[in-house]
Amino acid sequence: MLDWMPLLLFVAVGIVLLLGYPVALSLGGVALFFALIGLALGSFDPAFLEAMPNRLYGIMTNETLIAVPLFVFMGVMLERSRVAEDLLNTMAMLFGPLRGGLGISVILVGALLAASTGIVGATVVTMGLLSLPLMLRRNYNPSIAAGTICASGTLGQIIPPSIVLVLLGDILSSSYQQAQLDMGIFAPDTVSVGDLFVGALLPGLLLVALYVVFVLALAWIKPDALPAIPGSERPIGGFALMRRVVGALMPPLLLMIAVLGSIIAGWATPTEAASVGAVGALLLAALRGRLTWPILSGVVRQTTIVSAMVFFIFIGAALFSLVFRGYDGDEMVAGFLTGLPGGTAGAIALVMLVMFLLGFILDFIEITFVVVPIVAPVLLMMGVDPVWLGVMIAINLQTSFLTPPFGFALFYLRGVAPRLLTTMQIYRGAVPFVGIQLLVLLLLALWPALATWLPSLL
Template identity: 35%
Template sequence: MFFGLNGVEISLIITFACLFIGILSGFPVAFAIAGSAIVSFGIIAVMSHAGLLYTLVEGNAGTEIIPVLPQGWDGAFLSILSTWSGGIFSRAFGGNVETLLAVPLFVLMGIALERSRIAEDLLTTMARTFGTLPGGLAIAVVLVGTLLAASTGVVGATVVTMGLIALPTMLRAGYSKSLSTGVIATSGTLGQIIPPSIVIVLLGSIVGDMYSIGQENRAKEMGQTVMEMLGEPAVLSTGTLFKAAFIPGVVLALMYALYALGYALLKPKSAPPIKLDEADSGKFDVAAHYGHRTGLLVLLTLGPVILLVALWLALTNMGFITSQAFAGDTGLISHGTALVTLASLTILLLSMTLQPQYRPLPLLIGIVGVAAYVLVDIFVLGPENTPGERFVNYGIPVLLILFGVKAALTRLSNIDVLRVVSPPVILIVSVLGSILGGVTSPTPAAALGAAGAIMLAAARLSEGNRSATRIILWAAFAVVIMLLMRGNFDLRMSLDDVNLENKVAVWVTIAAYHVAVFGLLFSCFVLISKKVMTSVVRETTKVTSMVFMILVASLFLSLSIRAYGGEHYIQEVLRSIEDPRTLLLAVMAVLFLLGFVLDFIEIIFIVIPIVGPVIYAADPALMPPEWITILIAVNLQTSFITPPFGFALFYLRGVAPPSVTTGDIYRGIWPFVLIQIVGLVLLWNFPQITTFLPDLLPAN
């Protein structure tokens, strides 16, 4: 054997050499992966047939020489084709179809928002809001990157959009090239981790099976079943991963913003505050009302929200808030009641703080409605009440809440930043709230997000046309009605006995459905008439086709590796590492290095299926599977910004002006790479950051 390597080891070297050469050749990635699988298999087959690739096996008759393709190249090729065809069929039409359907829907959601210039409005408004602070433009870019990440999940679109809009503004304001490029490239990659993330969706389609296989193998070694070993099925859903990824994504965004602020304080000339035009004299000056005490204004704005969230978490931990629909007999309230209370009070208190020149009576009426809503849930309703009885009892409190919230939203719409930020935030909250709250799975939530993005884009492009805006608003309201009916009534018409209140709910839902569909079709017509829909559909098709072509090619490559025992060899090498955390650390290091030359999609579909059954075989009490997955996702995000091959750097280089050199981009990105490593260290040492929300919120 060459250099003391056996046939399987040489075959692995040949395969990955062909893969890297194919990717670096400039061919489209999907064709490069499929081509490398065919070429490497051909080379290995010829060498195996010639007796050059073999393994030595000790047997009763002595040392036996076995070719790496013992059944011959033709038998191995037929086995690959048959398994590949079955694998593609099951992957495309079988168990993971629902998860993978979320990919085109989330891509459509992001591209629709980007093409409708909502991202540009966000950047402009955030720059005006935070630009007067030291490093304010950089902080604004981080905030907008976070919002776009939560609404698009597409790194390329986010980086390019912010590079085109924010980079020239930052350079004109006197910001250093390194800080500007670093904060734009890194903030754009938040779409890799903040849900709804394409990375999380794709990982969810893979790691659920890996966790199940790993735990089954572990249970078999212990002579038990999975249920006997764990006490529950080995299930890891994409919804759980979304919950686990939310807090790490927010923590990373806060770390970026703190770095930008610290940089501005240490080097004020490199990140100066900007001067804005004088505000319109007719507008109410909130800062002057509070004596230009920014700290007091921030405290009054964010303080109540933070206190409400902290109270929610404390009551949940003490058992006063549960995932039960209604628990009036025990004096508990549900997560749904807590969510309605939190959202309503946040809107009402923000209006009181930011628009104090108006009469407080409507807002106080809304607060009374919130209190009545909670009291009805605690003392009046119980598990035995029907949905109709709940609606009747909630009727007056809900009307009071709506009265107060309507007045609050009308007042808050006078503030530019809230008027621009609110629509995408409402969309994000609707999508993430339905997932994190256990109302639905990611794929229906993705459909809701795609429809909402289309209507939001149509409303943005119809500004000034009140009739068109009114139609879209009614359609959005109809969607809310359908969600309420679905969450509170049994809408199955196939039942033998459907009571009156469920029949009424069904007819209300049908009416709302037709209004929503009409509004969606009207929104599509608006986008078509504005010549936006064509580009949205084209880009969505391109991205989706790329993802699924890579999926098909990656499965072909994985089966080629499996044909000569490469997958089994890698897993045995990994199993030789006894400490599971050391094993995970080794895998993380390999993934980080592969991230220099491979895209995250190739890593997910090629590498994770090979190493997954080993790293997910650890005791979930010591190494929770969602923690492992989020570590991998953050690692893949880090590889996006690591020189010299970080894809986000290439995206930014393509839209940066000639005055910004590649060296400027590389110098600006290194501090953020260190921040990413610090974030990984935090997640490694404090798994509770990822497990907190999945443990707190109800399961899907």
């Protein structure tokens, strides 16, 4: 019975989550309940619970995690200052003469907005409210329009600066150090959030490029499904259009370059770069005349809510992890993964499959805080590159968030889409983009250099 306690712990948490209880309370409450059972039976070492205050202090004083509220603030401020709306209108005029041009505009604006917010729900909802009515009004195929919006919104999982990569970087760094200590390396290397940002850059840009190629190919095959915008509906052109494109595109693009460039060049840590991004978003809103008190107070309120949710889940996950280790769950996982047929490849394939399925019912925050600390040390001890593993996890979760019938991005769009767009149309539109993401995941598995080459140069 006691040998099955780690598995029972996982099952119990899953049941409580399905009942609708908050994630943080479910993780912490179930873990405490199982710890009390173990203490009563004399099978649980109380030293694991005594380590909880130190673990919490480490979370609260972790400088890397300060980047989370700063990046959230930057993204919400750019969203509330209507940067996305200006970008979409301008890009639609720029690519309007092309068949599928509006779809390309949605992908590019979605990628920029995803990079700035790093939150899938916010990006999908924003793009759904702004671009879906426009695409349907231009006689775009409803399924294609819905799929393009959902796929563009999930890019926030992989395109840096991404909150997912910040959290993964912190977890993988701790796991990498622990794995090296377990192997007898007493001066362990670390993997930084900046390494993950750089490693995710090429796969993220590859995804955007494949999305654009797919839309262009579809427009060539089915021109009536992705029509061009008539010239009479494009009020400006020539030099005036170029000036408007530069005015709308350059400020947010320069902000992204400043944030990422300072990290890549080694001039700033991710936390310092996040503060630059937050201040830059404030200045951008001010220059556009949209830095009003209602907007600022709304941004601060939303940032507080999201940040509190992240750290509350982190605390619950830390307690869950301690209890899981107290029942030797880490040793059970290590024995299971190392005993799989296929060695390292088999272990990675199983972990990716489990994470993909968990992505249907859990958000990336829960998966990052609960699952990654359990499986990452085992995989890293088997010789897996931490940067490659982090990028694989990010793309994998991005794919699960888009896959019917349970993908979170599909639910977000359903919540803001008009009634004339059916759920089945949203599902059909997402399927081709799921295929593109699986293709990139396969390419990354076959050629790890897609994620490791750029960090190795820098």
